[in-house]
Amino acid sequence: MTYHRHGPTHTTPSGWSSVSWSTAAQATLHCLTGCAIGEVLGMVIGTALGLHDVATIALAVALAFVFGYALTMRGVLRAGIGFRAALKVALAADTVSIAVMEIIDNTIMVVVPGAMDAGLASVLFWAALAFSLLVAFLLTTPLNRWMISRGRGHAVVHAYHH
Incomplete structure (x- = not known):
């Protein structure tokens, strides 16, 4: 058994590590934090400016990737790694997780009747957005595990944690 910052891992007879659900949830939550910042910001900006749904979603997705990668890079840069190398680590660690989360949460926002057209003062807008992020977390955790x-995925970041 080896111990990483996010919890113990066990090597199985096939040579693969068995990762705890807690470790996967922590990694997913880390990824979701940056993703949610960008997603919420993009939805708020797009809704406030009255952008078309497609433009709002594109903005939210772009910002989710920017903030997701930035949060990962922050820790890697703190470990003394250069910017280009930190960017490569962030791309390897977060791309699949963020992409899956974005597909899930934006699909939910589109299929909830009226959610994309609701104003920022609408309970429907905020409830649908919160629900979409919760579902994205729940469905992405097994993938991250x-x-x-x-x-x-997030395993590539472990080498840079102190």
């Missing part, structure tokens, strides 16, 4: 167990 699987990726981390194979040394991919």
Whole structure:
């Protein structure tokens, strides 16, 4: 058994690491934090400016990736790694997780009747957005567990944690 900052991992007979659900949830929550900042900001800006749904979603997705990568890079840069190397780590650690979260949460925002057209003062807008992020977290956690167990996704960041 080895111990990483996010919890213990066990090597299985096949050679793959078995990752705890807690470790996967922590990695997903880390990814979701940046994703949610960008998603909420993009939805708020797009809604406030009256942008078309497609433009609002594109802005939210772009900002989700920017903030998601930035949060990961912040920790890696703190470990003394250069910007280009930190960017590569962030891309490897977060791309799949953020992409899946964005597909899930934006799909929910589109299918909830009236959510994309509701104003910023609407309970419907905020409830749909909160629900979409919760579902994205719940559905992405097993994916992150699987990726981390194979040394991919958030596992690549572990080498830079102190």
